[in-house]
Amino acid sequence: MATTMSWEDKKRFVRRLAGGGRGFADRYGFRVTNNPASLFQLLYLSILLRRPGDPRRAAQTAQALRDQGWESAARMSRSAQETRAATLRSCGRRDADELAGRLGDLAALVTERYRGDLRRLRGVAKYDAVRERAALKRLPAVDDEVVDLFFREVQALWREVPPSADRRALTAARRLGLGRSADDLAALAGSRESEKLAWLVGALAIVDLDDRYQQIAA
Structure with a gap:
C-alpha cells in the first residue's frame, strides 16, 4: 500500500511517526542507555525477538528475566539454568531448556571476555561497526539478525553504527512508500547520527507488528 x-x-510524515521520542525497546520498558546493564538487556531482548513467536511475548519474556534480577551479564551468569528455564516456561517458551542454556552461556562469556560490559567489546573492536558485528556474532545465540535488532537500538548511542533497520521496519517503510533501505530512512530522519532514526525505525517496526497501515494512512 x-x-x-x-x-x-x-x-513531515516521519517526524510525526518518530515524534514520540521512543524506539522499539523503550516502548517495551527497556531504556536505551550506554551502561553495561542496559546494553546487556538490549542484547538478550534482541535474541528473544529474533526467535519465532510473537514479539510482544518476546518483550514480556525479557521483562520477566529482568524482573528476576538478571539485568546484568554477571547476575545472569550466577543464576541456575533450571531457574532460568522455569522463568522461560512460565512465559510460554517451548524451547525453555535450550534457551536457558544459551542465555547462560551468553552471560558467562560476556562476563568473562568483557567483564560484563559490551562497551568493552566496542572498544576492542576499535569503534568499527564491522568488527563489532563480527565480535557480537561470536557470542552464543547471536547471528546477523540479532545484531540487526541490537544495532537498531544502539545506533542512537554508538555513532559508528551505520543507519540500521530491521526486517519489520523495512517492510513498513516499503509499504508506506518511505523507501527500501536504512539509508533511505536516515535521509528522511534528517541525520545519520541521530537518535531520531532509531525512533523512526522503532515506530515503523511497531506499525508492522500491530498492522496499523490503514490507521497510519488515514
Whole structure:
C-alpha cells in the first residue's frame, strides 16, 4: 500500500511517526542507555525477538528475566539454568531448556571476555561497526539478525553504527512508500547520527507488528 508523497510530505510524515521520542525497546520498558546493564538487556531482548513467536511475548519474556534480577551479564551468569528455564516456561517458551542454556552461556562469556560490559567489546573492536558485528556474532545465540535488532537500538548511542533497520521496519517503510533501505530512512530522519532514526525505525517496526497501515494512512 505504498503511498505517493512528495519529499517534504515524507519528512513531515516521519517526524510525526518518530515524534514520540521512543524506539522499539523503550516502548517495551527497556531504556536505551550506554551502561553495561542496559546494553546487556538490549542484547538478550534482541535474541528473544529474533526467535519465532510473537514479539510482544518476546518483550514480556525479557521483562520477566529482568524482573528476576538478571539485568546484568554477571547476575545472569550466577543464576541456575533450571531457574532460568522455569522463568522461560512460565512465559510460554517451548524451547525453555535450550534457551536457558544459551542465555547462560551468553552471560558467562560476556562476563568473562568483557567483564560484563559490551562497551568493552566496542572498544576492542576499535569503534568499527564491522568488527563489532563480527565480535557480537561470536557470542552464543547471536547471528546477523540479532545484531540487526541490537544495532537498531544502539545506533542512537554508538555513532559508528551505520543507519540500521530491521526486517519489520523495512517492510513498513516499503509499504508506506518511505523507501527500501536504512539509508533511505536516515535521509528522511534528517541525520545519520541521530537518535531520531532509531525512533523512526522503532515506530515503523511497531506499525508492522500491530498492522496499523490503514490507521497510519488515514
